[in-house]
Amino acid sequence: MTTANAYKLAKTELPNILEGTLILCRFYEIADEIDLAAVSNCIAKPTARRQISVHAKQAESIQIAQPPVQAEFGQMSFSLGGVFLTGTLRTSIYDLGAIALTLELPLSDHTPWDTITHIIGSLQESPQELQKLFETALEELEKLLTPVLKKAHRGSIVEDYSILVIQRLAAEIAIPELGKNPYVWATVLGEKRLLSQSASNLLTQMSYYLNDLALLSWNTALLIEPDPLAVATAVALIEFANVELLLMRSYDAELDAELPLLYRQLPQERPQFAIPVVGRYSQLLHQVQRLVAEFTEVTERVDNALKVTDDVYWNRFYSALLNVLRVDVWRSGVEHKLTLLRETYSMLHNEADTERATALEWIIVLLIFFEIVMALWRNT
Secondary structure, eight states: OOHHHHHHHHHHTOOOEEEEEEEEEEEEEOOSEEOGGGHHHHOOSTTOEEOOOOSSHHHHTEEESSOOEEEEEEEEEEEETTEEEEEEEEEEEOTTSEEEEEEEEEOOTTBOHHHHHHHHHHHTTOOHHHHHHHHHHHHHHHHHHGGGEESOOOOSOOEEEEEEEEEEESSOOOGGGGGGOHHHHHHHHTOOSOOOGGGGGGOEEEOSSTTOEEEEOSSEEEEEOSOHHHHHHHHHHHHHHHHHHHHHHHHHHHHHHHHHHHHHHSOOOOOTTOOOOTTTTHHHHHHHHHHHHHHHHHHHHHHHHEEEOSOHHHHHHHHHHHHHTTHHHHHHHHHHHHHHHHHHHHHHHHHHHHHHHHHHHHHHHHHHHHHHHHHHHHHO
16 A cells, blocks of 8 residues: 555544634743732733632642633634634733733534644644734733733744644544544644654654543644543643743743853953952852842742642653653753853852952062061161
C-alpha cells in the first residue's frame, strides 16, 4: 500500500466530531505585576470573577499561588480559512503581569476532520482578521487594567496556542489508537500535506483511561476527554505552561538587552600607575545587584506560581507540556545569564576591594611621609 493510500485510509477511519470545542489562545505580557485584588473593580463587566477551585481530584491536585481573574468579553464572529466561526472571547489575568485571551469556538454537530484540519492549518498563516480581533480586545483590556498595573509595558513577544477538545465522536473507536493515525498528526501539527512516520516523534501522546487521549505539540493540543472537569484541568495547565513560556522568553530577551549595555560600562584596563579612585564601581555594582535581584525574584515567582501535588498523571502532563514547549531551555538561558551577572558582580566587587585596599595603602604612605616631614620640620 502506498503512503498516499495509507493516508486516505487513515482519514476515512476517523469518525465525525459530535461535540467539541476549538480554543484559540493568545498570551501577552502587559506589566511587571498585576494587582489581582483590585482587578474586579477595574473591569465593569459583571462576569469578572476570581477563578473558583473545582471540587474534584484533578483540580485539588493543582495549587496556584495566585489564581487568575477571569472575565468574558462576549460573542465574537469571524471567518477563518473560508469557514465562518462564532465563539466566546474570555481572558485570564495573572498576577505575574501576563494575560491570556482565549476564543472558545463550539464545533457544529458532525464536524468532519477535514474542516478541523483546514482551520488549524489556516492558523499557521496568522490570519489578519483573527489578529485584529485579539489586538482590539487586548487594547480594551489594557485600558481597563491601567490602575492595577505595576510598571505597565507591552511585551514584544506574543505566544499563541490552539486546543482542540473533543467530548464525543460519531462512532465508537479505540481512542488511544487515534494517536497512531497520521491524519490526526497532520491535524495537530497544522499540516495539509502527507507526513512521514517520523512526524509522530514531534508529538507527545498521553492517555489515562481507555476513552481519553492527549496529543501535545509545540503549538496545538488535541484533548479527547468526556469528563468536563478533566478538560478544565488540562486547559488550565496548558494555559499556565504557555504563560510560563511567555515570561521566560520575555526575561531572556530583557537580559539579552541589558547585558551588552552593562558590559559597555565596564572599565577598560587600568594603567599600571593609575591613582585609585574609591567608589569607581559603586554605581555599576548597584546596577548589577539590582538586575540580579529583580530577575531572580521574578523567575522564582514563576517557578512557585503553580504546583501539581498529589496527582501523578497531571504532574506528568504538565511536565510533558513544559518539555514540548521547551520552557526548560528558555529557563536555562535565563539562569545562565543570571550566572554571568553574578560573576560580573563578584569580579567588580573584588576589583572595588582591591582599589579600596590600594587607596588605604596610599593613605598610609602619605601619612608616614607627612610624619617624616613634620619631624624634620620640628628638628630644624
